[in-house]
Amino acid sequence: MAKPKTSTHPLTLFGIDHLIGEEDRAMRDTVRRFVQDRIQPEIADWYEAGSVPVRELAPELGNLGVLGMHLEGYGCAGTSATAYGLACLELEAGDSGLRSLVSVQGSLAMFAIWQHGSEEQKQEWLPRMAAGEAIGCFGLTEPDFGSNPAGMRTRATRSGEDWVLTGNKLWITNGSVADVAVVWAQTDEGVRGFVVPTDTPGFSAPEIIKKLSLRASVTSELVLDNVRLPDSAMLPKATGLSGPLSCLNEARFGIVFGSLGAARDCLETAIQYAEEREIFDKPLAAYQLTQAKLADMSLELGKGMLLALHLGRLKDEGKLSTDQVSLGKLNNVREAIAIAREARTILGAAGITLEYPLMRHANNLESVLTYEGTSEVHQLVIGQALTGQSAFR
Numbered sequence: 001m002a003k004p005k006t007s008t009h010p011l012t013l014f015g016i017d018h019l020i021g022e023e024d025r026a027m028r029d030t031v032r033r034f035v036q037d038r039i040q041p042e043i044a045d046w047y048e049a050g051s052v053p054v055r056e057l058a059p060e061l062g063n064l065g066v067l068g069m070h071l072e073g074y075g076c077a078g079t080s081a082t083a084y085g086l087a088c089l090e091l092e093a094g095d096s097g098l099r100s101l102v103s104v105q106g107s108l109a110m111f112a113i114w115q116h117g118s119e120e121q122k123q124e125w126l127p128r129m130a131a132g133e134a135i136g137c138f139g140l141t142e143p144d145f146g147s148n149p150a151g152m153r154t155r156a157t158r159s160g161e162d163w164v165l166t167g168n169k170l171w172i173t174n175g176s177v178a179d180v181a182v183v184w185a186q187t188d189e190g191v192r193g194f195v196v197p198t199d200t201p202g203f204s205a206p207e208i209i210k211k212l213s214l215r216a217s218v219t220s221e222l223v224l225d226n227v228r229l230p231d232s233a234m235l236p237k238a239t240g241l242s243g244p245l246s247c248l249n250e251a252r253f254g255i256v257f258g259s260l261g262a263a264r265d266c267l268e269t270a271i272q273y274a275e276e277r278e279i280f281d282k283p284l285a286a287y288q289l290t291q292a293k294l295a296d297m298s299l300e301l302g303k304g305m306l307l308a309l310h311l312g313r314l315k316d317e318g319k320l321s322t323d324q325v326s327l328g329k330l331n332n333v334r335e336a337i338a339i340a341r342e343a344r345t346i347l348g349a350a351g352i353t354l355e356y357p358l359m360r361h362a363n364n365l366e367s368v369l370t371y372e373g374t375s376e377v378h379q380l381v382i383g384q385a386l387t388g389q390s391a392f393r
């Protein structure tokens with residue numbers, strides 16, 4: 001048998017590092033080391049137990065500088081969007097649950113306050129959230145309104161100088177561990193956002209259990225039972241649905257990169273396994289069928305990376321449109337889940353265990369495919385961009 005040549009990493013084959021500046025590479029490597037040292041040794045146990053020490057991890061992530069890292073001021077690092085994307089990728093190579101924690105904190109809860117909040121709201125929450133001392137969640141989805149948040153029934157009504165919030169939110173990441181919830185509600189003047197300290201009377205957040213996906217992430221219901229808030233709790237600069245949608249766009253951008261982290265981890269695992277596993281007296285990696293799978297997976301990972309970096313550059317230049325974010329989210333999550341499933345086949349039975357990350361990533365990506373706009377919703381966004389016709393209704 002011919003002696004194998006040295007193997008090349010799929011992303012090296014694509015020359016990806018050539019497209020990433022020195023500073024961003026250094027930041028990426030720091031996050032990668034954190035994931036290797038702190039997350040990889042524990043993640044399978046957290047996932048199996050369906051419990052993750054969010055309170056412990058949040059200050060460590062704050063220290064790492066990834067919470068609200070692409071925002072300016074208020075204790076945030078103020079990095080480029082591309083750097084933020086690369087951090088998401090490394091975090092999701094650990095687990096989509098970890099990236100979800102960081103996305104919801106930075107891109108949903110912090111971004112909502114940073115972009116739409118008053119100076120007092122920013123001063124009160126952002127520095128503590130950037131440090132991971134306060135945890136945030138973002139309540140948009142309701143039991144009957146996911147893809148169509150315009151129909152939301154949560155209502156904020158005036159009571160003298162105050163607001164009173166009533167309603168239910170569902171599938172809320174970080175809900176039961178949050179110190180502050182950004183809650184979106186119907187008012188007489190359309191949809192408005194509210195900054196709700198979670199110790200306000202009438203607020204509760206029962207955790208959703210028995211999940212088979214994102215088990216290392218806290219997901220909760222939010223119950224708002226006559227939650228009374230001062231007028232100053234309303235986000236002054238967000239009017240209508242464009243407020244929450246602007247936040248979702250930020251988080252989706254992180255997913256464009258993040259999902260590829262899960263895919264990369266699956267592909268690396270499959271390559272290593274195929275090199276070590278002997279089948280019919282030779283390494284699995286030496287079979288043409290295996291190589292065809294590895295080649296196809298590498299193509300999709302590399303193309304997804306090129307797309308992510310392209311969108312990152314557009315965002316850094318302030319030229320990224322929401323339609324383009326949909327292109328990236330739809331493609332990269334869809335390909336990531338396909339890679340996770342294909343990589344699993346290479347490991348055979350071993351692939352179904354928590355000894356390897358493949359099924360964990362594949363199961364997690366089911367949620368990633370659904371949240372921040374389902375694949376179908378992004379197809380409709382792209383379809384509308386291409387034809388000018390809305391097919392949502």
Ligand SMILES: Cc1cc2nc3c(=O)[nH]c(=O)nc-3n(C[C@H](O)[C@H](O)[C@H](O)COP(=O)(O)OP(=O)(O)OC[C@H]3O[C@@H](n4cnc5c(N)ncnc54)[C@H](O)[C@@H]3O)c2cc1C
Binds near residue numbers: 143170172173393
């Ligand atoms: C683990 C997890 C964490 C989450 N975290 C948060 C969070 O922190 N905050 C938050 O607000 N939400 C969160 N979500 C909710 C998420 O955003 C919603 O699940 C998502 O928007 C889809 O809504 P839905 O589940 O109600 O599905 P539905 O909207 O009921 O959709 C069901 C199916 O119908 C399809 N569909 C919808 N509209 C159309 C159409 N016009 N044409 C054809 N098909 C259509 C969908 O694509 C999907 O396949 C989370 C979800 C999960 C799973």
